[in-house]
Amino acid sequence: MMKQFLTLLLAVLALGLPMTAQAAPLRIEITEGVIEPLPFAAPGFVPENSAARQLAQDLAQVVADDLAGTGLFRQIPDSAFISQISSFSSPVQFADWKAINAQALITGAVNLESNGRLVVKFRLYDVFAGQELGSGLQFAGTQDGWRRMAHKVADAVYSRITGEGGYFDSRVVYVNETGPKDDRKKRLAIMDYDGANVQYLTDSRSIVLAPRFSPTGDRILYTSYETGFPRIYLLDVASVRRRVLEDQTGTMSFAPRFGPDGQTVVYSVTRGGNTDIYRMNVSTGATQRLTSAASIETAPSFSPDGSQIVFESDRSGTQQLYIMDATGGEPRRISFGQGRYGTPVWSPRGDLIAFTKQSKGRFHIGVMRTDGSEERLLTASFLDEGPTWSPNGRVIMFTRETQGANGQASLYSVDISGRNLKRVKTLGGASDPAWSPLQN
Amino acid sequence: MNTGQYISGVAHIGLIGWALIGGVFQPAPEPFEVTEVSVISNAEFDAMMTSTTGPSLETDLAALTPPEPDATEPEAPRAENPDPAPVIAEPDQTTPPPAPETAPDVTALLPPGPPAEVEDVAPVLVPPTEAPVTAAPENSPTPKPRPVPRVAPEPVAAPEPDARTDDIAQDQAVDDSTADAQRDQQEQTVEEEAATEIVTEAEQGASSAPSRSVRPRPRPTQVARPEPDSNTGTQDAVANALAEALATGTAETPKPAAPSGPPLTSGEKDALRVAVQKCWNTGALSTDALKTVVIVSVQMKPDGFPETGTIRMVDAQGGTSGSASQAFQAARRAIIRCGAKGFKLPPEKYEQWREIEMTFNPEKMRIK
Numbered sequence: 051m052m053k054q055f056l057t058l059l060l061a062v063l064a065l066g067l068p069m070t071a072q073a074a075p076l077r078i079e080i081t082e083g084v085i086e087p088l089p090f091a092a093p094g095f096v097p098e099n100s101a102a103r104q105l106a107q108d109l110a111q112v113v114a115d116d117l118a119g120t121g122l123f124r125q126i127p128d129s130a131f132i133s134q135i136s137s138f139s140s141p142v143q144f145a146d147w148k149a150i151n152a153q154a155l156i157t158g159a160v161n162l163e164s165n166g167r168l169v170v171k172f173r174l175y176d177v178f179a180g181q182e183l184g185s186g187l188q189f190a191g192t193q194d195g196w197r198r199m200a201h202k203v204a205d206a207v208y209s210r211i212t213g214e215g216g217y218f219d220s221r222v223v224y225v226n227e228t229g230p231k232d233d234r235k236k237r238l239a240i241m242d243y244d245g246a247n248v249q250y251l252t253d254s255r256s257i258v259l260a261p262r263f264s265p266t267g268d269r270i271l272y273t274s275y276e277t278g279f280p281r282i283y284l285l286d287v288a289s290v291r292r293r294v295l296e297d298q299t300g301t302m303s304f305a306p307r308f309g310p311d312g313q314t315v316v317y318s319v320t321r322g323g324n325t326d327i328y329r330m331n332v333s334t335g336a337t338q339r340l341t342s343a344a345s346i347e348t349a350p351s352f353s354p355d356g357s358q359i360v361f362e363s364d365r366s367g368t369q370q371l372y373i374m375d376a377t378g379g380e381p382r383r384i385s386f387g388q389g390r391y392g393t394p395v396w397s398p399r400g401d402l403i404a405f406t407k408q409s410k411g412r413f414h415i416g417v418m419r420t421d422g423s424e425e426r427l428l429t430a431s432f433l434d435e436g437p438t439w440s441p442n443g444r445v446i447m448f449t450r451e452t453q454g455a456n457g458q459a460s461l462y463s464v465d466i467s468g469r470n471l472k473r474v475k476t477l478g479g480a481s482d483p484a485w486s487p488l489q490n
Numbered sequence: 491m492n493t494g495q496y497i498s499g500v501a502h503i504g505l506i507g508w509a510l511i512g513g514v515f516q517p518a519p520e521p522f523e524v525t526e527v528s529v530i531s532n533a534e535f536d537a538m539m540t541s542t543t544g545p546s547l548e549t550d551l552a553a554l555t556p557p558e559p560d561a562t563e564p565e566a567p568r569a570e571n572p573d574p575a576p577v578i579a580e581p582d583q584t585t586p587p588p589a590p591e592t593a594p595d596v597t598a599l600l601p602p603g604p605p606a607e608v609e610d611v612a613p614v615l616v617p618p619t620e621a622p623v624t625a626a627p628e629n630s631p632t633p634k635p636r637p638v639p640r641v642a643p644e645p646v647a648a649p650e651p652d653a654r655t656d657d658i659a660q661d662q663a664v665d666d667s668t669a670d671a672q673r674d675q676q677e678q679t680v681e682e683e684a685a686t687e688i689v690t691e692a693e694q695g696a697s698s699a700p701s702r703s704v705r706p707r708p709r710p711t712q713v714a715r716p717e718p719d720s721n722t723g724t725q726d727a728v729a730n731a732l733a734e735a736l737a738t739g740t741a742e743t744p745k746p747a748a749p750s751g752p753p754l755t756s757g758e759k760d761a762l763r764v765a766v767q768k769c770w771n772t773g774a775l776s777t778d779a780l781k782t783v784v785i786v787s788v789q790m791k792p793d794g795f796p797e798t799g800t801i802r803m804v805d806a807q808g809g810t811s812g813s814a815s816q817a818f819q820a821a822r823r824a825i826i827r828c829g830a831k832g833f834k835l836p837p838e839k840y841e842q843w844r845e846i847e848m849t850f851n852p853e854k855m856r857i858k
Contacts, residue, residue: 075787075845076754078763081854083770083824122774148830153823176819178826179798183819213816214776444777466777 087124088153088211090117093135094128095158095170102162105193109160109170109200116204116218119244120445121470123211126152138171147177154183156207166192170199174207184210197246198489205488217440218243221486222447223261223270226250227459227479234479238272240287243440243485245475251290260436260482264308267486271295271306271315280304282317284332296330296337303328309352309376316340316350316359327361329376340378351395351403352376353420360384360394360403360420371405373420384422393436396420398487399443402466406435406448415448417466428468432457436481441488447474449481751839762833766848769828772820772855779816780852782809786821787847792840794832796825804847821850 092114095106117123133146138159147155158172173186187206189199198219205216226239226248235254238261241247251270252258259280261272270285280302285292296303296317306317309329316329325346330337341347345365352359353376360373363381369390372381385391389409396403400420407414407427413434418425433451440447444466450473451459459481461474474480754762772780784807789800801822806814825848835843 075847076759076843077847077849078759078766079849079851080763080767080770080824081851083767083772083820083850083852083855085773085855086771088771088774151827153827176823178823179819211816211819212774212776213779213813 087118087122089124089126089151090114090154090156091126091131091147091150091152092117092156093131095160095172096135096138098138098159098161102160102168105162105168105196106158106160109196109203110156110158112197112200113156113158113172113204113207116201116244117207119472120208121465122208123154126150138173142175144175144177144180147175152177154207154211156203158203162193168193168196168199170196170203172203172206174210197242201242214444215442215488217442217445217485217488219489220441221267221489222438222461222474222483223251223263223486224461224476224483225258225261225481226476227481228254231455231457238270238285239480241476248477251285251287260305260484262307262484263486265310265312265487267489269308269312270484271308271317273304273306282306282315295332296328305348305350307351310354310356314352314356316352318348318350327359338378340374341381347372349393353396354398354400360396362392362394371403371422384420385418385425386422387425395437395439397439397443398441402443404437404439404446406437415446415464417446426468428464428466429462429471434462436483438483438485440485447483447485449483451481751836751842754836754839754842758836758839762835762843762846765828765833766824770820770824770850772852775816775820775852776813777856778809778813779820780856782813782817783807783849783851783853784814784817784821785847785849786818786825787845788825789845790833790835790840790843792837794835794837796829796833798826798829801825817850817852821848824850 092110095110097103097106114125118125130150131146132149133143135142135157138157142155142157153176155175155177156172157175158170160171161169163169167190169188169190171186171188174183175181176183184206187203189202191199201218201220204218208214208216208218220243221240222243223238223240225236227234227236229235236257236259237254238251238258240249240251252274256274256276258275259273261270263270268287270287272283272285273280274283275281281297282295282303283292284295295306295315296319298319298321300321302320304318304320306315308315313331313333314329315332316327318325319328324344325348326342327340327347327350328337329340340350340359341361341363343363343365345363347361347363347365350359350361357376358373359376360371361381362369363372364370365372366383369392370383371385371391371394372383374381384403385405387407387409389407391405391407393406394403395405397417402417403420404415404417407416412430413432414427415429415434415437416425416427428446429448429450431450432453433449435449435451437446437448439445440463445463446466447461447463449459450462451457458479461476461480461483462471463474464471474483785804787800787802787804789797791797803814803818806817809817
């Protein structure tokens with residue numbers, strides 16, 4: 051009886067509904083996808099003259115290596131290709147690339163002009179949409195700069211697909227280490243982010259530590275034991291000229307880092323057994339003391355907007371992370387987990403802080419939000435330390451040292467998702483990396 | 491009787507106690523083994539411990555295996571080799587970047603060459619036009635407008651082949667003795683063919699012929715409404731009533747009797763959802779795009795294939811316009827890739843899924 055009444059009621063209601071209800075689309079919600087590298091095809095670039103033949107192959111390979119190295123993309127080997135790209139301007143047979151599941155297709159052309167000028171063109175296609183993604187771009191430069199041009203192509207491809215900036219056209223300054231552990235020679239070196247084009251900036255007569263790029267990448271701050279005590283130096287990358295930044299007798303200064311304005315530097319000074327954080331204007335030399343606790347405060351790092359500083363302090367009894375205003379003031383503790391936290395570095399995007407954590411005899415590189423929440427450890431080993439952010443805030447590079455007398459330091463990188471941990475190519479030992487901003 | 495058990499129990503306990511305390515089972519003690527412990531010095535102990543806890547790099551590395559992406563359904567056979575890349579890629583030490591081993595010549599560190607200048611404008615790079623479909627023997631050649639050199643205010647159709655071209659079009663007049671009024675014998679003339687504009691071959695669009703024949707519509711399957719089952723619960727009764735009411739409503743509309751059928755069951759919706767999410771790859775999305783929920787609309791063909799040209803973004807929440815665009819592209823790829831074989835949808839309910847709105851919510855896919 052009840053059911054019949056309900057049926058009647060619903061029938062009446064349904065008849066009263068406007069007929070357009072029938073045209074309402076079917077709605078479904080999709081909440082679970084897959085996380086896998088996006089397959090792309092990068093056939094060798096088309097050489098527009100015979101002189102460019104080798105460069106065309108090499109360029110395409112560097113582009114492919116850049117993309118595949120992120121762990122977000124997977125290169126489809128040339129042997130799987132159904133059709134080839136023989137001309138840069140002829141239309142693409144999308145069906146041939148769909149068939150091998152290439153979701154992105156990169157085509158390019160290289161021309162080496164008689165005056166040594168190198169011109170690189172490329173296009174990116176969204177194969178399944180059957181259209182070009184963005185418009186074609188062209189880079190020109192000297193032949194020596196061909197790797198940079200390849201990195202620029204890869205950056206453009208990366209940002210068009212992922213929607214965030216790339217990081218391939220960038221450099222890394224680090225401490226090159228040679229010799230046995232008890233007589234280790236250290237000198238500053240600079241290289242492309244992928245380990246190519248290594249150049250040395252200092253000799254190995256004195257110990258150098260913790261190089262840091264300026265926001266424009268043209269200057270480097272580092273700590274040297276040249277005088278027997280740690281001192282901060284400012285080095286111009288182009289001229290390799292340097293000067294002492296902070297020189298007060300009876301003090302040790304170290305752990306420098308630029309502020310986002312390129313003029314302000316924060317660093318630590320140890321005087322009479324107490325270590326505190328100072329800031330200095332590199333143009334005027336004016337300094338300001340930011341902390342005054344009896345505990346050790348060090349490793350300061352600016353937020354990208356320059357308004358705050360994150361640093362490590364043992365004022366609570368164990369080494370923890372704190373944030374204070376860029377002009378000093380009462381700090382607020384943000385790390386509360388088990389273990390010791392150190393070397394915090396603010397992400398260039400401002401949302402995360404990377405740090406080194408020591409817990410239960412292991413070292414980790416981790417990230418947390420700026421309020422200390424959502425702590426995630428990305429690595430674990432005998433000794434991991436000193437994180438530095440890629441220009442787009444997606445990848446962290448750090449030092450990993452192996453155990454024992456023959457232990458050697460080397461550079462590793464890891465995605466902030468914790469995936470794609472890999473070693474960075476360097477010749478000999480390497481430590482203390484600092485990633486430059488994207489080059490212009 | 492209890493007394494006997496008590497006596498027995500006490501006797502047993504006594505016997506066992508004597509055996510334990512009296513040392514029946516204990517051999518004569520050997521005191522010298524005990525002193526051996528105190529002989530070991532701290533240094534020796536440390537040495538022993540360090541030697542036993544030798545480092546195992548492999549264990550370290552193995553423990554670092556980053557979380558693998560969620561297991562996914564194997565896709566259509568991939569043409570490439572399986573990716574053998576290990577989690578920790580050791581660099582190829584055989585091809586290291588060249589570096590001087592001697593103390594560096596500082597002058598050699600001077601500017602590493604002028605940085606490659608970048609021209610971000612690409613005036614020469616006009617997107618290539620699609621080649622006209624030429625090698626398609628199964629398609630009849632599309633009739634193309636003839637090249638018409640003459641331009642007139644009004645277009646004139648092509649003349650009959652045997653008619654003479656003249657400025658004035660006239661019908662043919664022949665001798666007809668039966669007619670009332672005799673007209674002069676007149677040859678048929680037509681105006682010269684003309685068009686309103688000059689259309690060159692280069693300006694003609696590509697062939698408008700369909701690139702493939704349209705699939706025949708599936709035979710209308712019998713629309714079998716589920717018989718109301720008196721034994722089912724109220725929910726089924728409500729659903730049936732609703733379907734019946736809706737069906738009645740449709741029948742009354744003047745629209746042709748398109749198959750509509752009852753709404754999709756949750757199982758059918760789930761099947762569609764699973765089919766799409768298999769291809770929804772968020773692996774290459776930015777962290778911003780992973781915060782963006784996009785609603786994407788797509789028109790479907792009756793055979794279950796999506797009309798890829800109709801895929802559009804209805805709405806986006808969270809994130810920036812850039813991240814919405816990336817999120818939409820990933821969603822579009824998912825629909826096109828997994829729709830390439832057609833979605834399994836009940837044809838009799840076509841009206842229900844003629845248009846589908848899919849909400850792609852990446853909340854669970856964010857970096858954790």
